[in-house]
Amino acid sequence: MTRRLLAYFLLDTSxxxxxxxxxxxxxxxxxxxxxxxxxxxxxxxxxxSVITFDNDVKNIIPLTDLASxxxxxxxxxxxxxxxxxxxxxxLCNLVRTDLVKGSAxxxxxxxxxxxxxxxxxxxxxxxxxxSTTKVKALDFGMIVGCAAGPKSEISFLKELTNExxxxxxxxxxxxxxxxxxxxxxxxxxxxxxxxxxxxxxPPPPGELIIVV
Amino acid sequence: xxxxxxxxxxxxxxxxxxxxxxxTVARLLHNAKINELTKSIIAAxxxxxxxxxxxxxxxxxxxxxxxxPNAVSRKPYEYQFDLSxxxxxxxxxxxxxxKVGLSFDPASAKISxxxxxxxxxxxQLFFTCGQEEEQLEEIKIIPFIVNADPxxxxxxxxxxxxxxxxxxxxxxxAGTFLDKHIVVAxxxxxxxxxxxxxxxxxxCTRKLPLDWxxxxxxxxxGSAKFSRQGSMMATTLIAESFHDEVxxxxxxxxxxxxxxxxxxxxxxxxxxxEEGQVLKHKSSIINILYxxxxxxxxxxxxxxxxxxxxLKDLNTTLxxxxxxxxxxxxxxxxxxxxxxxxxxxxSDPDEVKLLNQLDIGEFGGGTRFVTMPEIFTNDMxxxxxxxxxxxxxxxxxxxxxxxxxxxxxxxxxxxxxxxDTFFADLDGQNEDNARVDFLRDERIEDQLLSWLNxxxxxxxxxxxxxxxx
Numbered sequence: 001m002t003r004r005l006l007a008y009f010l011l012d013t014s015x016x017x018x019x020x021x022x023x024x025x026x027x028x029x030x031x032x033x034x035x036x037x038x039x040x041x042x043x044x045x046x047x048x049s050v051i052t053f054d055n056d057v058k059n060i061i062p063l064t065d066l067a068s069x070x071x072x073x074x075x076x077x078x079x080x081x082x083x084x085x086x087x088x089x090x091l092c093n094l095v096r097t098d099l100v101k102g103s104a105x106x107x108x109x110x111x112x113x114x115x116x117x118x119x120x121x122x123x124x125x126x127x128x129x130x131s132t133t134k135v136k137a138l139d140f141g142m143i144v145g146c147a148a149g150p151k152s153e154i155s156f157l158k159e160l161t162n163e164x165x166x167x168x169x170x171x172x173x174x175x176x177x178x179x180x181x182x183x184x185x186x187x188x189x190x191x192x193x194x195x196x197x198x199x200x201x202p203p204p205p206g207e208l209i210i211v212v
Numbered sequence: 213x214x215x216x217x218x219x220x221x222x223x224x225x226x227x228x229x230x231x232x233x234x235x236t237v238a239r240l241l242h243n244a245k246i247n248e249l250t251k252s253i254i255a256a257x258x259x260x261x262x263x264x265x266x267x268x269x270x271x272x273x274x275x276x277x278x279x280x281p282n283a284v285s286r287k288p289y290e291y292q293f294d295l296s297x298x299x300x301x302x303x304x305x306x307x308x309x310x311k312v313g314l315s316f317d318p319a320s321a322k323i324s325x326x327x328x329x330x331x332x333x334x335x336q337l338f339f340t341c342g343q344e345e346e347q348l349e350e351i352k353i354i355p356f357i358v359n360a361d362p363x364x365x366x367x368x369x370x371x372x373x374x375x376x377x378x379x380x381x382x383x384x385x386a387g388t389f390l391d392k393h394i395v396v397a398x399x400x401x402x403x404x405x406x407x408x409x410x411x412x413x414x415x416c417t418r419k420l421p422l423d424w425x426x427x428x429x430x431x432x433x434g435s436a437k438f439s440r441q442g443s444m445m446a447t448t449l450i451a452e453s454f455h456d457e458v459x460x461x462x463x464x465x466x467x468x469x470x471x472x473x474x475x476x477x478x479x480x481x482x483x484x485x486e487e488g489q490v491l492k493h494k495s496s497i498i499n500i501l502y503x504x505x506x507x508x509x510x511x512x513x514x515x516x517x518x519x520x521x522x523l524k525d526l527n528t529t530l531x532x533x534x535x536x537x538x539x540x541x542x543x544x545x546x547x548x549x550x551x552x553x554x555x556x557x558x559s560d561p562d563e564v565k566l567l568n569q570l571d572i573g574e575f576g577g578g579t580r581f582v583t584m585p586e587i588f589t590n591d592m593x594x595x596x597x598x599x600x601x602x603x604x605x606x607x608x609x610x611x612x613x614x615x616x617x618x619x620x621x622x623x624x625x626x627x628x629x630x631x632d633t634f635f636a637d638l639d640g641q642n643e644d645n646a647r648v649d650f651l652r653d654e655r656i657e658d659q660l661l662s663w664l665n666x667x668x669x670x671x672x673x674x675x676x677x678x679x680x681x
Contacts, residue, residue, distance in 0.1 A: 002670030003576040003616070034332065037357075040365035041403055044670040070279055071355050101574040104623040107616070110576040139575070 005045045005110040006063065006098055007186055010087050012118040013052040015079030016151060021119060021170035022076045028175035030071050035183045042066055042186060045110070049094060053087035055080040063098050082120045084156070085127030092134045111141030115182060116160065118146070119170055121153040132160045142201065144185065146178060165204060177205055214241050217250045259346075266300065266342040273298050273339065274352050280323075282357040285330045285364065289314060293321040300341045304349075307336040312358050330360035363667065369408030371400070377441035379410050384657035385417060389425050389680045390537050393653065396427070396679075397660040401613055402672035403434075410440040412528075413611050413674035416447035420534075421457045422464055426450075427678050428532035431552055431611040433581060434673075435527070442512065442526030446582055449511055450532055453504040463500050464536070467543055469493045471600060475540060498596045501534070501545060505582070512583055527581040531568060531609055535680075541602045547595055549587050551579045553615055553625050556599070557606040566625045567597050606635075606681050613675035617668035642666060650681050 011025060029050075036042040043066055050061035054077055061072055095112060102108020114135070122128035135143070145157030148167040157164045165181075167174045184202045218237045227233055240246045276297075283289040295301050306316040306323065313328035337352040371381060381400040388394065400411035412432030419425050428447040432439025454460060470493035473486065508530075516523040529550020536543055546554050548568030556565050571580040580587055587595070615625070618637070624630040640647030646663040648656060664675045 002668075037330075037359060038365060040362045040406065041672065043359065043362040043365065044672070067284070067359050068282055070282070070357070102572055102576065103574075103621075105621055107620055108572075108574055108576050108578075111578075141575070 003045060003107055003110055004047050004065075004100070005042075005186070006047045006049065006095075006112040008091055008095070008112060008114045009048065009050045010084075010091060010114070010116040010118075011050065011052050011074060012054075012082060012084070012120065013074060013076035014054040014082040014120055014123075015077055016119055016149075017054075017076045017170070018078055020172075021149065022074060024170055024172045024175040025117070026072075026074050027172050028179040029074065031176055032179035032183055033066070033069055033071070035180065036066055036186065039183070039187060046186065047098075049098065050074075051087050051090055051094075052076075053083050055083065057083055057086040057090050059090060059094060063094070081123035082118065083124050084116075084118060084122035085124035085129075085131050088131035088135050088160075089127065092131065092138065095138050111139060113142045113186065114140050114144070116143070116145045116157065117148065118157070119149040119152050121156050125156075128156065129159065135160065142185065144182070144201070148175070148178075163201060181205055213254070214247055214250045217253070218246070262342075263346055266346060266348055269298055269300050270339075270341045270348050270350050273301050273341070274350065278352075278354055280335075280354060280356050282359050283312070283314075283327045284359050285327050285361045287361070288326050289324065291323040293323075295321055298341075301339055302341070303337055303339045305338040307338065308333050308356075309335060312356075327358040330358050330364075332357045362669070366402045366406050366672070368402075368405045371404075371408055371410045375410070377410075377438055377444075379414075379440045379444065381405070381411055382661060383411075383415065384661045385415075386653070386655075386657040387417075389417070389427070390423070390535060390542070392680055393650075394427065394678065394680045395648070395656045395660050396677070397657055397664055398676035399661060399664040399674065401674040404674060406672075411674050412439045412443055413613065413676040414440070414443035414447045414528075415676050415678060416451045417678070418451040418455060420454050420460060422460045422536075424454065424460055424463075424534060424536045426454055426532060426534045427607075427609060427680065428530065429552055429609045429611055429676050429678060430531075430582075431529045431550060431613070431674065431676070433527035433529075433579075437525040438521060439525070439527050442528035442581075442583060443530075445512060445515065445526070446508060446528050446530045447532075449508050450504060450530065453507060454534060459500065463497065466493055466496045466500065467536070467538065467545075470497060470598065471538055471540060471543065474600070494598055495593075497545065497598055498593055501547060501596050502592065505530075505547060506588065509582060509585075509588065523583050524581075527583050529571075529579060529611075530582040533567070533607060533609065535607070538600075541600050542604060544597075544599045544601070544607070546597045546599070549580050549582045549584075549595055551615070552609070552611045553619075555606075555608045555625060555631075556601060556604050557608070557631060558601055558603070559605040560603070562628065564626060564628050564631050565599070567599055569594060570622055570625075572622055606679055608680075609678040611674065611676040613671070613673035614664075614677050616673065617666070617671035637666075638663060650679075 046066040047063050048069060049063040051059050052074060099112060100106060100109045143161035145161050145164040147154045147157055149170045154164055154166060167178055181204050218240060280291055303321055304318055309316055311333060312331050314323055314325035316323050333356055335354045335356045337354060339350060341348045382398060384397040386395045396415050398413050398415055415429045417427040428450050430443035430446040432443035473489045473493055512526055513523050516526055529552055531548040531552045531554050533554055534545040546567045548554060551570050551572050553570060554567040556567060573579060618634055619625055619630055638648045648659045648663050
């Protein structure tokens with residue numbers, strides 16, 4: 001078995017995403033998958049898992065290798081809360097079962113990477129805060145938070161990671177640009193690094209505002 | 213039949229049952245016209261419900277999610293539709309399938325063929341439901357993906373020869389090593405060629421004074437900006453550092469002391485005093501080696517400062533074997549930091565020995581580098597090893613670009629069967645029939661360099677392999 005790069009996507013499907021935003025998200029996400037299909041490294045090693053969160057939290061795509069990945073339709077309800085905390089909780093459980101750590105007998109996966117996309121703020125703040133600590137302990141190679149649209153709040157994502165990008169809108173163009181950047185970030189995930197070092201993200205396109 | 217029909221009719225028209233209506237029903241049971249009407253109404257209902265069933269099956273079929281597994285360009289593909297839940301559905305034709313070079317057989321409801329190119333498209337299933345005049349014809353859209361064969365996706369972009377610390381994309385060497393032969397080849401990995409980046413691996417071998425020889429390999433970290441320079445400096449500088457007659461005279465003397473003491477104690481009861489002697493000689497040898505590694509680390513630090521870069525920009529692993537033949541066998545002094553192995557194969561006895569400990573993290577790619585100050589701590593001594601062999605058939609050094617695809621895990625490096633497979637592979641037992649002929653010494657370095665091009669899913673790192681035989 002070869003070394004895998006596991007990429008987890010946590011996508012906000014709360015009520016406020018209804019309408020154009022959810023269509024733009026579908027477009028952007030499926031576009032990302034198409035882009036990655038033409039990257040030989042990703043085709044050999046990338047595994048993708050998608051969790052959507054609104055009132056419900058679902059692992060709509062369990063860990064799947066890129067070559068077998070089928071187009072997906074991400075749906076969202078008309079209204080409802082944003083259970084980001086429960087999504088992180090589910091993530092921790094998935095990573096614990098999915099990830100293969102290296103030993104004398106088994107080839108270890110690359111450090112997993114995580115993308116959290118939200119257009120609002122966690123409705124389950126207490127659980128969110130508990131879960132961020134657990135997520136950090138999982139030793140992700142990279143965690144990217146994306147706050148999209150006028151109502152998104154950066155401060156909560158900052159509690160999870162230093163790498164937070166902000167998108168002014170959730171229209172098709174902006175999300176496509178974002179996911180193109182995600183694609184180049186994923187390519188940075190499968191390089192050798194020293195113990196304890198972190199991945200370096202590629203520079204983001206001008207449309208994205210990086211929060212340092 | 214007629215009676216039931218009439219009773220349902222009366223209910224429908226709100227005619228309350230009673231004596232008169234019962235009598236009327238009884239009379240009408242034998243009425244020819246009523247019998248005929250009953251039959252035709254039942255027939256009409258049956259026809260209507262059949263039409264309903266047809267439409268219903270069609271709608272259900274259209275709603276059913278059919279997932280065609282993704283195909284791969286140039287790999288045979290077959291998909292059998294399961295229509296057991298749709299007995300009246302018949303798929304007549306699938307449009308767009310020809311665009312990827314596949315065909316559909318309606319009789320067996322099977323897609324087959326060899327896709328010609330990578331493409332994502334929507335297949336149009338033209339299907340019918342039912343027979344004759346009640347037959348329905350509809351279209352169902354199914355997305356279909358043909359992935360590219362990853363082999364077709366790799367680009368081979370030349371590296372920029374004018375860039376800082378430029379390096380050739382490959383290197384090779386063949387010659388003698390003590391009273392044996394050596395062949396080394398180093399090839400830029402596909403992942404680097406794809407982006408026009410440099411080879412980060414490097415090797416260096418030197419003939420040294422007093423019959424010593426050295427072979428060093430280094431694997432620059434993919435995440436470090438100038439690791440190509442780091443690996444070049446690490447291998448070259450460490451080899452050069454032993455090009456010192458005074459140092460090697462001292463080293464040879466300490467080795468003779470060690471061999472004499474260790475030789476007399478082998479296989480016998482050893483007194484603690486003798487053990488102490490062996491240990492003393494051992495540490496004086498390791499001290500000499502340590503100084504060279506330490507000074508390499510310092511030189512790399514100075515170089516980084518001078519160039520205005522960070523030391524970690526030069527991150528590189530390093531392994532080396534400093535070898536000399538003494539009267540009672542070959543003495544191998546080895547060092548390793550990182551995840552590249554130094555292995556010896558002896559034929560008598562038929563054994564394999566890993567001479568260094570590998571730094572392999574829990575996660576892929578996580579390792580240690582000679583550029584890291586933290587390696588110079590207490591356990592530094594365990595990075596060195598002193599081994600004596602009466603003779604050996606192979607001394608092999610490799611970077612993880614070879615070790616990952618060919619041995620996969622650390623424990624396989626001490627598995628004789630894994631090594632037998634590895635040498636059979638070098639001898640041409642591989643899908644490319646690439647062979648390295650160790651018996652005839654003709655352009656063996658070219659043979660090894662071609663062999664390094666082997667295909668292995670997910671393993672596209674730089675590859676460097678040195679074999680002393």
